[in-house]
Amino acid sequence: MATGRTHRPATRSRGIPEATVARLPLYLRALTALSERSVPTVSSEELAAAAGVNSAKLRKDFSYLGSYGTRGVGYDVEYLVYQISRELGLTQDxxxxxxxxxxxxxxxxxxxxxxxxxxxxxxxxxxxxxxxxxxxxxxxxxxxxxxxxxxxxxxxxxxxxxxxxxxxxxxxxxxxxxxxxxxxxxxxxxxxxxxxxxxxxxDLSIELQILAFHEQRKAGEEAAASDGGVPAAAARSDSADQGPDGDMPAVMPA
Amino acid sequence: MATGRTHRPATRSRGIPEATVARLPLYLRALTALSERSVPTVSSEELAAAAGVNSAKLRKDFSYLGSYGTRGVGYDVEYLVYQISRELGLTQDxxxxxxxxxxxxxxxxxxxxxxxxxxxxxxxxxxxxxxxxxxxxxxxxxxxxxxxxxxxxxxxxxxxxxxxxxxxxxxxxxxxxxxxxxxxxxxxxxxxxxxxxxxxxxDLSIELQILAFHEQRKAGEEAAASDGGVPAAAARSDSADQGPDGDMPAVMPA
DNA sequence: ATGTCTTTGTGAACGCGTGCACAAAGATGG
DNA sequence: CCATCTTTGTGCACGCGTTCACAAAGACAT
The missing domain is CATH 3.40.50.720 (NAD(P)-binding Rossmann-like Domain)
Incomplete structure (x- = not known):
């Protein structure tokens, strides 16, 4: 996620979990694409794949909105598009x-x-x-x-x-x-x-820094794995490297 | 947050929780600002306020990196800037x-x-x-x-x-x-x-939709509060309003 | 050296979110 | 009308993240 919410932490709105709300736009996008291809219905499995989430999670998310599916068939695309749009407040300007x-x-x-x-x-x-x-x-x-x-x-x-x-x-x-x-x-x-x-x-900068963290970790693991199992902090051969695990209160490139 | 992570779900990296990693850049930014003002030390309370988080959360976050504070005093700004930078992998290019x-x-x-x-x-x-x-x-x-x-x-x-x-x-x-x-x-x-x-x-569009959801909810609550307690869906006097709580499988403005 | 005072570091409890696994529901075919 | 098969909706358990509250640690004054 390239974002983080601020304020309004636990105020579950009308019983819909915040995490679910954050995924509704994702579902809506996938559904709109299906709608444009005139696909009438879609199963939770298919839609979940399109939205890049777990199908159980998707079903649980939808269950907060109501029972809009048909067992044995799936969800009506148009109907669901409308329901989610309404829930998100997109039927107004x-x-x-x-x-x-x-x-x-x-x-x-x-x-x-x-x-x-x-x-x-x-x-x-x-x-x-x-x-x-x-x-x-x-x-x-x-x-x-x-x-x-x-x-x-x-x-x-x-x-x-x-x-x-x-x-x-x-x-x-x-x-x-x-x-x-x-x-x-x-x-x-x-x-x-x-x-x-x-x-x-x-915040672009924050996102990049999070990626850098994981990137550094991957590089470290990889080096450790090929070296022989030492869980070294970081070991990249390219680009100037500071002290490997130094503890000095040094200054920074800013 | 305007973002969501994909992949690498539970793989706690070196014991640092993902949520903590996501906040480190925030702390770093606040610390850099302090550093530029030549502030030597900062308490968890002050820094937490600057970063917009709870001070207990901040202390716990830092505890994952090590014991870099001094009890009774606080944290050395320069030292912490360096440690977080190193942890995030920002000491390299x-x-x-x-x-x-x-x-x-x-x-x-x-x-x-x-x-x-x-x-x-x-x-x-x-x-x-x-x-x-x-x-x-x-x-x-x-x-x-x-x-x-x-x-x-x-x-x-x-x-x-x-x-x-x-x-x-x-x-x-x-x-x-x-x-x-x-x-x-x-x-x-x-x-x-x-x-x-x-x-x-x-994803700009997703962020806006999440805001719209809360905005709609606020408008609804407000209307309900001034109306007399009916949990209406939405009631804005400006701009064309669709059916209030319709259930019809209607088409959408797309 | 001793006491006081400030602030950290963390144990423990709680709540939210996720995923499994299955029962209930409905469609479909005979 | 009944059996079968697909797919939803959800009870439950688990793990992560947050927050409280406090003991331990160190600075500082006397």
Whole structure:
């Protein structure tokens, strides 16, 4: 997962476990693909394979939504698409603002999957006056002075933060004060928000570091295995290597 | 979290829980900020607040790495930065390739936090011949025909996929065949990989849908609370509303 | 050297999530 | 109408992760 939730830890919503909610979009995507191929029904086994999960898990997930399957047959694709969409709240329109129209913000604005399911980019906002009026993805960028007005006029409740880390908390505070209650944060910072506001973060750097951890471990194991069983910490022959298992309070490449 | 892991489910690496590994980058970021402000030591309480976690959790996380704190005082910032960096494998250099230089790929290439900690963009790869040679973020884009050679020449073990969904699995297969063992996937698809290869995914669409779920729930609760206790599904006055709790196997806005 | 005070490190309990394995349900064919 | 076969829905057990609460450890003052 390239993400981690913040806040709202144990508040099981209407009995649907958080882990299940996180998988529903996955199922929905697989089901939509089946729907486009006009497949009428699908078994838990097939759908689970398409979504990359265990079939028992999938069945249990669906059981939280209700009994939508038919034993001996499987699930009706269209029906399930509708039920999951409704459960996720995708049968209504969600206006979204993107704040911070740099490289990433522009990429997000252009992202097709954005508009595809109930989400609509209501406005693009940037602090740079030079950006104001310039169209990105067909939408004119507006200056952040008007942030509050934009939020209120469009009834926006979901905000995307794609600003530099330094500006993120201030933007977040303004969004929340203006009425936004869900935030998707791409800035590499921990945001603090009042209760009742959901924050999800997407952090490239964290994901890479997690991969590096496992990568290092794989390299170490492999070296140990071919060496003769010594559980060495890390042993890569390429690239400059620091002390193998040093304990010195050294400085870092930062 | 804007992510979910795939594969390597229970394989506790060297005794460090996966959940802890996922938090180490967070601690590292907070510690680096302290280090830049020349703060010598920090207590678990302070650091936990900066990282947005519980202090007991933080102490337990650190206990997996060893006893690096001093009772009555706290943790030495520099020392801890080094230990976590080493544990995450950031004391070595990780060449990374980005495949798919569209809006998102370009944004990633330009992302500063990329190079900051041990990661180096070794190459940008795209399937479009028109892109070949064109510099993005100061690095010339190379054609995907040369993918295998690029991987091998640079000793790349981490690949980032930023292609359209349709191309992702094919790119993934080629990366893995060429020797990549860790993949960060931005394409909205489930990738299947052989054992021993780690995949982490970052999926904007999924994150938004999770937010929408909670948002809908909040709106419902609020309406129920002000209405008189009926647990209605959703009741927003703005924007067109579908049937409130319909059960019909209807079609979807897709 | 001794006492006090702060903060770590961890034992233990609890809750969530996962996966097995099977009974119940329904379709299908004779 | 009955038997068989497929597939769902779920009870149950297990393991991971989180949190509490406290004993042990060390700093610091006297």
């Amino acid at each position: 969600w206006p979204v603002v993107i704040v911070g129209i740099g490289n990433l913000g522009a990429a997000l604005a252009n992202y097709g999957g954005f508009a595809s399911r109930g989400f609509r980019v209501a406005a693009l906002i940037d602090a740079d006056p030079a950006m104001a009026g310039k169209p990105v993805a067909g939408i004119p960028v507006q200056h952040s002075d008007d942030l509050e007005k934009i939020i209120q006029d469009n009834g926006v409740s979901i905000g995307v933060i794609a600003t530099p880390a330094g500006a993120a908390q201030a933007v977040c505070d303004r969004l929340v004060a203006a009425g936004v209650t869900s935030i998707l944060n791409f800035a590499p910072t921990v945001l603090s928000v009042p209760d009742g506001v959901d924050v999800r973060k997407v | 990780w060449p990374v390739v980005i495949v798919g230089i569209g809006n998102l790929g370009a944004a990633l290439a330009n992302y500063g936090g990329f190079a900051s900690r041990g990661f180096r963009v070794a190459a940008l790869i795209d399937a479009d011949p028109a892109m070949a040679g064109k510099p993005v973020a100061g690095i010339p884009v190379q054609h995907s025909d040369d993918l295998e050679k690029i991987i091998q020449d640079n000793g790349v073990s981490i690949g980032v996929i930023a292609t359209p969904a349709g191309a992702a699995q094919a790119v993934c297969d080629r990366l893995v065949a060429a020797g990549v063992t860790s993949i960060l996937n931005f394409a909205p698809t489930v990738l299947s990989v052989p054992d021993g290869v780690d995949v982490r995914k970052v």
